[in-house]
Amino acid sequence: MQELTTVETVHEERSWLFTVQNQYGEQEEVILVPCDDDTEQGSTSSQPAADDGVEAWVNRCTHESQRLDTGQGVPMRDGQLICPRHGSMFDVCSGHCDNGDAAGTTLPSVNITVSSDDTVFLTDYELTFVHEGGIDEDDGPDSTSHISL
Template identity: 75%
Template sequence: MHQLTTVQTVYEAGSWLFTVRDQYGELEEVVLVPCEDTVEHDSTSSRPGSDDGVEAWINRCTHESQRFDTGDGAPIRNGQLICPRHGSLFDSCSGDCDNGEAAGTTLPSVNISVTHDTIYLTDDDVTFAHEGGIDEDEGPDSTSHISF
């Protein structure tokens, strides 16, 4: 279990991005988003944290792998995560999409738990790598003066 951030921080910022390493060693971005679903979930819920005001989703649309949060926060309106490429809307609490190119799909989730406003990563299939997104610019710096 790894301490991530607070529910208050997610609500104030609108979302919170972090990176995990999956069971194969690959990096994956995860976005925490506010979930204002007031429906009580039973003990068989597969979504730990879903009744605590925050959800954790893999940071990409199910259609064409477009990132939601590119480092400036995830676009959310009226409780829906918005794909910036085609405008598909995903319910921030369930991850379900019922419109656009991604209709009929559900975002892959990451298990979290909330204790006293603090959010913890509790998913056994991933390990915390770092706060923020995957650094797209990793690798050696080019010293060449040639441009394309």
């Protein structure tokens, strides 16, 4: 088991992005999101109730592999994750989408466990925690020059 964060942090930030690596060395982004049937997305309370949960989903829409969290948190409304590209909405607790281009699909899940002290652990033994945050996709040159010919 690999310790990730706390339920309180996920609820305060509304999502928590991290990077994992599979047994083949490939990296993937994962998002933790608050999951509670009674969650009010507009609530300003930062303290989760004792029965609030957390779910972990691979950070990509099932339609075109668009990242749900682009590094600034997952867009959410009324208990649904929103794909920023086409607007498909996924239930935060089940990962299922019943509208838009991704209708009829479900986000790939990642196994996590929440301890009695509300610490969230990665328990998907096919994955290894790499770091908090997304995959560094800046593969381009370090130059800031914008010279064009």
